[in-house]
Amino acid sequence: YSGFAFGMGVERIAMLKYGIDDIRLFFENDMRFIKQFS
Amino acid sequence: MKISLSWLKKYVDVKITPQKLAEKLTSAGLEVGDIQKTGADTIFDIEITSNRPDWLSLLGIAREVAAVSGIRNINIPKALPLKVKASMKKPFSIQIKDVKACSRYIGRLIRDVKISESEPWMKNSIESLGARTINNAADITNYCLYETGQPMHAFDFDKIEGNRIIVRRAQKGETIITIDGVKRELDESILVIADSVKPVAIAGIMGGIETEVSISTKNILLESAYFDPVTIRRASRKLGLSTESNYRFERKVDSENVLFASCRAAYLYKEICGGNTEEPFLDVNYIRGGTRIIQLKTENFERLIGMKITAARVKSILQSLGFTIKPGKGKNCLSVTVPSFRDDVALEEDLIEELARIEGFDKIEESMPPIKARIDSAYTDIYMTKSKMRRLLLGQGINEIVTITLLSTRSLDDAMLDGGNRVLVMNPLSAEQEALRTSLLPSTLKVINTNLNRRIKQIRVFEIDSIYERVKNKFSQTEFASIALTGTAYQNWKDHSRRVTFYDLKGVIESMLDSFGISEYKFENKKLDYFSSEQSAVITVKGQVIAELGKISKKVCKNFDISEDIFFAQINVAALCLNRKKEYCFTPVARYPSVVRDIALVVKKNVAAGLAMDIIKETAGALAVKIELFDVYSGDQVQTDSKSLAFSIEYQSPDATLTEEQVNLVHSKVQNELLTRLNAILR
Numbered sequence: 001y002s003g004f005a006f007g008m009g010v011e012r013i014a015m016l017k018y019g020i021d022d023i024r025l026f027f028e029n030d031m032r033f034i035k036q037f038s
Numbered sequence: 039m040k041i042s043l044s045w046l047k048k049y050v051d052v053k054i055t056p057q058k059l060a061e062k063l064t065s066a067g068l069e070v071g072d073i074q075k076t077g078a079d080t081i082f083d084i085e086i087t088s089n090r091p092d093w094l095s096l097l098g099i100a101r102e103v104a105a106v107s108g109i110r111n112i113n114i115p116k117a118l119p120l121k122v123k124a125s126m127k128k129p130f131s132i133q134i135k136d137v138k139a140c141s142r143y144i145g146r147l148i149r150d151v152k153i154s155e156s157e158p159w160m161k162n163s164i165e166s167l168g169a170r171t172i173n174n175a176a177d178i179t180n181y182c183l184y185e186t187g188q189p190m191h192a193f194d195f196d197k198i199e200g201n202r203i204i205v206r207r208a209q210k211g212e213t214i215i216t217i218d219g220v221k222r223e224l225d226e227s228i229l230v231i232a233d234s235v236k237p238v239a240i241a242g243i244m245g246g247i248e249t250e251v252s253i254s255t256k257n258i259l260l261e262s263a264y265f266d267p268v269t270i271r272r273a274s275r276k277l278g279l280s281t282e283s284n285y286r287f288e289r290k291v292d293s294e295n296v297l298f299a300s301c302r303a304a305y306l307y308k309e310i311c312g313g314n315t316e317e318p319f320l321d322v323n324y325i326r327g328g329t330r331i332i333q334l335k336t337e338n339f340e341r342l343i344g345m346k347i348t349a350a351r352v353k354s355i356l357q358s359l360g361f362t363i364k365p366g367k368g369k370n371c372l373s374v375t376v377p378s379f380r381d382d383v384a385l386e387e388d389l390i391e392e393l394a395r396i397e398g399f400d401k402i403e404e405s406m407p408p409i410k411a412r413i414d415s416a417y418t419d420i421y422m423t424k425s426k427m428r429r430l431l432l433g434q435g436i437n438e439i440v441t442i443t444l445l446s447t448r449s450l451d452d453a454m455l456d457g458g459n460r461v462l463v464m465n466p467l468s469a470e471q472e473a474l475r476t477s478l479l480p481s482t483l484k485v486i487n488t489n490l491n492r493r494i495k496q497i498r499v500f501e502i503d504s505i506y507e508r509v510k511n512k513f514s515q516t517e518f519a520s521i522a523l524t525g526t527a528y529q530n531w532k533d534h535s536r537r538v539t540f541y542d543l544k545g546v547i548e549s550m551l552d553s554f555g556i557s558e559y560k561f562e563n564k565k566l567d568y569f570s571s572e573q574s575a576v577i578t579v580k581g582q583v584i585a586e587l588g589k590i591s592k593k594v595c596k597n598f599d600i601s602e603d604i605f606f607a608q609i610n611v612a613a614l615c616l617n618r619k620k621e622y623c624f625t626p627v628a629r630y631p632s633v634v635r636d637i638a639l640v641v642k643k644n645v646a647a648g649l650a651m652d653i654i655k656e657t658a659g660a661l662a663v664k665i666e667l668f669d670v671y672s673g674d675q676v677q678t679d680s681k682s683l684a685f686s687i688e689y690q691s692p693d694a695t696l697t698e699e700q701v702n703l704v705h706s707k708v709q710n711e712l713l714t715r716l717n718a719i720l721r
Contacts, residue, residue, distance in 0.1 A: 029439040029485040031494050 041099055042166040043080040045184075049100035049112045056080040062106040066395050068093060079166055091289035092379040095187025104358035105396045111358065115185065117302035122318045130198070130259065132322045135206035139229045140241070142264040142293050144300045145203055146319035147195060149257050151175060151311040160310075169282070175251040175258060178306045180282075188262060188291055188299030189283035191231075191239060193249045195257035200234025203259070205241065212237055216244045216279075228273040229265065242270040242287040243279055258307065262300035264293045294378035297321065330376040332386055333366050339390050345402050347393060355396045356389065420517070423554075423615040424502050427519050430553055434546055436498040436521060441481035443503070444471040449480040452597035454567040459507040474506035478520035478608060479568060483590070483598040486524060490600060496525040502611065517611040521546060524604045540573045543587055543605040547577065550609070555619025559584070561648045568594045573605075584613035632663065632690035633701050637709060639718040640682045643672065647683050650712060654687060657711045658704050661696070664688040675721075682721050 011026045018037075020026075025033045043056060052059060060070035060082060068090075072083035084099070092098040100112040132145045155161075156177040164171050164180055171177050179190045208224035214237045215221045222240070224230065230237035239245040242265040251258060270287040274280050300319065307313040339347050349370070353363050356374060366373035376383050383389060394402075417425075428438065446469045450460065461474040475481060478501050489497050502519045523543050527536045544561075551559055556579060564576045569588030577585040587607035595604060639650070647667050654665050669684035676682050687708065689701050712718055 026440065027442055028488055029441065029499070030492060031437060031489050031497060031499075032492070034437045034439065 039084050039086050039094060040167045041082050041084060041096060042163060043082065044078065045163045045166065046096055046100060046103065049097055049115070050103045050107070050109060052103060053107070056082070059103065059106075063099075063102060065398055065400065066102060066106050068099070068102050076166065081166060088289065089382045091286065092187065092292065094286050094289065096185050098187060098379070101359050105355055108354060109358060110354055115302055116305050117298060118304045118308070118315060120297055120301055122321070127317070128320075129317065130195070130201040130203065130320075132203045132320050133205070134323050135204060136229060137323055139207075139266045139269040140205045140263055140323065141266070142296050142324040143203075143205055143322045144262045144296055144319055145322075146260040146262070146300055146304055146315075147257065147317040148260060148304060148307045148311075148313040148315055149317065151255065151258050151307060151313040153251065153253050153255050153311065157310065173251065173253070174310050175255065175307070178303055178310065179260075182299055182303045182306070183282060183286070186295060186299040186302060187286060188295050189242065189286050190299060190303055191245050191261045191283075192251050193238060193245070193259040193261065194251050194255040195259040196255075197249045198233045198238060198259060199236075202234045203261075204232045204234070205263075206230065206232055208237055214238075214240065215247045216240065217247050217250050218244070219247065222277055222279075225276075227276055229269050231261065240273065240277070240279070241265055243274055243277070243284040244281055258313065260300060260303055260307070262296050262303070264291060264296050290381070292379040293324070293327070327378075329378075330384065332374045332376060332383070332389055333368075334372045334374050334386055334389050335366075335368075336370050336372075338386060339393055342387070342390055343394050343402060344405070345394075345397070347397065351397070352393060355393055359392060359396075361389075420611065420615050423618065424517070424519075424611060426553070427502060427550065427609075427611070427614070428500075430550055431500045431519075431521065431546070434498075434549070436500045436523075436546070439482070439485055439499045439501050440503070441478070441485060441501060443475055443506075445473060445475055445480055446470050447473050449484075450476060452594065453477065453480040453483065454591070454594055455479070456567075459509060461506045461508045461513055476505055476507055478503065478505060478518055479590075479606060480598075482520055482522045482606065483594070483600065483604070486522060486602075486604060487598050487600050490524075490602060494525075496527075496529055498523050519609045519611055519614075521607045521609075522604060524602050537603070538605060540587075540589055540605055543607055547585060547587060547607055547609065550614075551577075554614055554617070555622070556614075556617050560652070561646070563646055567591075569606075579613070579617045582613065583610075584617065585609040626692065628663070628690050628692055630691060630693075630695045632688045633696060634686055634688045635701065635705050636684060636686050637705070637712070638669075638682055638684040638721040639712055639716065640676050640680050640721050641716050641718045643679055643681050645681075645716055645718075650683055650685065650716060653711050653715055654685065654708050657708045658687065658689070661689050661691060661704055662687050662708075663690045684721075 011023050014020065015023060043052065046052065056073055060073055064070050069085040070082050071085055074081045086093045097112065104110070104112050129147055130145065132143055134140050134143055153173050153175050156171050156174045160177055160181055161171045164177060167184060169180060175192050179192050183189045207226045208228045208230045210225045212224045213221055214224060224237060229241040231239040231241050237246065238249045265287045267288050267290050270284050274284045274288070304315045308315045336347060336349055336352060352372065356363055360377040360379065362375040364373040374389055383392065432438065444463065447460065450473060455477050460476055463472055466472045482499065482501065485499060486497055500519060500521045502517065504515045504517050507514050521543065523538045525538060527533065527538045527542055559577050559579045561575050561577055563574065565571055565574050566586060566588060568591055570591045572589065574588035575586070576583045585607060590604040590606055595601065647670065651665055651667065654662060666686045667683060668686050670681060672681040689696055689704060713720065
C-alpha cells in the first residue's frame with residue numbers, strides 16, 4: 001500500500017472547532033475549562 | 039537571501055506582478071518573505087531551505103520562476119567554451135595536498151586586465167542586494183557568486199610566489215592578513231590556498247590582502263573550486279569569520295557548476311576588463327560522479343497525488359527545472375536525468391513531488407478516500423464497559439480529565455509508587471518525560487493541585503486510561519479508571535459545609551459495581567504506601583483485587599503541595615468487564631412478611647464493619663435478605679479503644695411466614711457467631 005502520512009494532533013482540531021486559544025488547557029485540566037464541555 | 043527582480047529578468051521573463059510571482063514561488067516551496075520596492079526595482083527576501091542549496095543563486099531561482107510560469111528554458115548567461123584545448127604551456131601549477139577537502143580546483147590565468155571602477159549596471163546589481171562594490175575585477179567574482187551560486191576568488195597573479203598554487207592545511211603558527219585588514223592565526227584545522235612560500239587565502243572564506251586585486255594588477259589568477267562543507271564550516275567557526283562565500287560552500291556547491299562559473303567569469307573578464315583569456319585553464323583532481331537517471335511513469339503521479347497530468351506538462355515542468363527527458367523503458371515512461379545541482383532528487387517519488395509542487399498542491403481535488411471497510415465488527419466488551427463507566431461517573435457529577443502519560447521519576451517517587459516496575463524512556467526529551475506512568479495517581483494529584491491553587495472548591499475528577507509496567511523484560515499495559523474527590527461534598531445553599539469523606543468515594547464505587555451487576559465483592563483493609571493507614575482498602579471479587587481506594591497520605595499530599603484531604607480510587611477496567619453480570623434472571627418477589635431485628639455490638643476500633651457483615655451473611659444465609667449498618671459510635675458510652683456497630687437485619691423466607699421461634703433461632707446464632715469471632719460484647 002502507499003499513502004500520504006502527516007500528523008495533526010486531535011487537540012488542534014478541537015481548538016479549531018471550539019475556538020480554544022491555548023493548547024495547554026487540554027493538559028492542565030482546570031475545572032473551569034472542563035466544565036464548559038458538558 | 040535577497041534577490042533583485044530586474045537582475046532576475048536577465049535569465050527569465052517575468053510577466054506577472056511581483057506580488058503574484060511571490061505567491062506562486064511560495065506555493066511551490068520557495069518562500070518569499072519581504073517584498074520591497076526600490077525605485078524601478080523590486081527586492082524579494084527569500085527563505086532558502088537547507089535541502090536546496092541550488093537556490094542560493096539567481097539562476098537557481100530563475101529555474102523556479104520558469105517552472106511556475108510555464109517557461110521551458112531560462113537564458114543561460116554567456117560564457118567561454120567549457121572544453122579546453124590541450125596545451126604544453128604551463129605558466130603555473132596547482133597542487134592539491136588535501137584531496138578530501140578540495141575535490142575540484144580550476145585555476146585560470148587572465149592576462150592584461152585593466153582594473154577600474156565597475157560599470158553602472160554591475161554596480162547597481164551588486165548594491166541592490168546590499169553588497170559592496172570594489173573594482174571591476176573583484177566585482178566580477180562577486181557578481182558571479184550571486185548569479186551562479188559558485189564563490190570564486192581573483193588573485194593578483196604576479197604576487198603569487200613561485201607561480202604555484204598549493205591547496206593544503208595551514209601549519210600551526212602560520213598567519214595571514216585577510217582583505218579586511220585583520221591578521222589571523224592559522225592551524226591544521228584550516229584549509230588554505232598557498233603559494234610556494236605562504237598562505238595567500240583562507241580557502242572558501244576570504245582572500246589575503248597581499249594577493250588582492252588592486253589598481254596595479256596586470257594578470258589575474260581566477261580560482262573556482264569545490265571545498266568540503268564540513269572543513270569550511272569548521273574553519274569559519276574557528277576564525278569567527280563568515281562570508282557569502284563560505285555560506286555556499288558549507289551548504290554544498292555543485293561540482294559541475296565549478297567549471298561553468300569559471301568560464302562565465304572569464305567571459306566577463308574578457309568583456310569588461312579587456313583580459314586575454316587565451317590561456318588554457320587547469321582543472322585538477324576532478325572525478326566525475328555518475329549521473330542519476332530515474333524512470334518516471336505518469337500513472338504513478340496520478341496514483342500518488344490523485345491528480346491528472348499530461349506528458350507534455352511533465353516534460354515542460356521538469357525541463358524548466360533543469361532535468362533532461364528522454365523516452366523511457368516501457369509505455370508512458372520517461373527517462374529523467376537528474377542535474378548535478380539536485381542531490382535531493384533520487385527516487386521517482388522525488389520527481390513526482392517536483393511535479394506536484396509546481397502544479398500546485400492546492401489544485402489537488404478534495405475527495406473522499408475509497409473506504410472498503412467492513413462495518414460488521416461490533417464495539418468490544420471493553421469499549422462498552424468504558425463507555426458505561428464514563429456515563430456513570432459523569433452522571434454522578436464527576437468530571438473527566440485527560441493527563442499526560444509521561445512523567446518524571448521524581449513524580450513517581452513523590453507518590454510513593456514502587457520503583458521496581460517502571461518503564462523508562464531511552465531518550466527522554468526532558469526530565470518531565472523520563473518514564474511512563476505506573477499509576478494514574480501522580481498526574482491526578484497535579485491536576486488537583488492546579489485546581490486548588492485556582493481556588494476551586496469542589497474537585498471531582500476521573501480518568502480512564504492506561505498505566506505501564508515492566509516485569510523483567512516484558513512490558514505490560516493495563517487500563518484503569520481513577521476517581522478522585524476533594525473539597526465540598528455538595529454545592530448548594532443548604533449543604534455547602536460538609537466536606538467529602540471516604541464514604542462518598544466508597545459510595546461512588548459501590549454504585550458502579552452495582553450498575554455492573556457485581557454483588558459478590560469484599561472490601562479488605564490493605565495498607566498501600568500512598569494511602570493513610572486509617573483509610574486504605576482494596577476490593578476483591580472471587581479473591582482477585584479489582585480496585586483500590588483510600589485517603590491519600592499526608593506525606594504524599596505534602597509532596598504535591600496539597601493541604602486538603604484527597605480521596606482516590608483506581609479500578610481495573612478489564613476486571614470490571616470480566617466480572618460484570620451478563621445475564622439477568624428474575625427471582626420472584628417475596629410474598630411473605632419479613633421480620634426486622636437489630637443487633638449492636640462493641641468491638642475493638644480496628645475491626646472492620648464489613649467483617650461483621652460477612653459473618654452475619656454467612657451465618658444467616660438466605661434468610662437475611664437485608665443487612666444494614668445504621669450506626670457507628672465511639673465515645674463516652676464505650677471504652678476508648680472500642681467502637682459500637684449497630685446492624686439491622688431483615689429476615690424473610692420465600693416459602694412461608696417465619697415463626698417467632700425460627701427468627702429467634704437464626705438471630706441468636708448470628709449473635710453468637712459475632713460475639714465469638716469478633717471478640718465482641720453486646721451493647
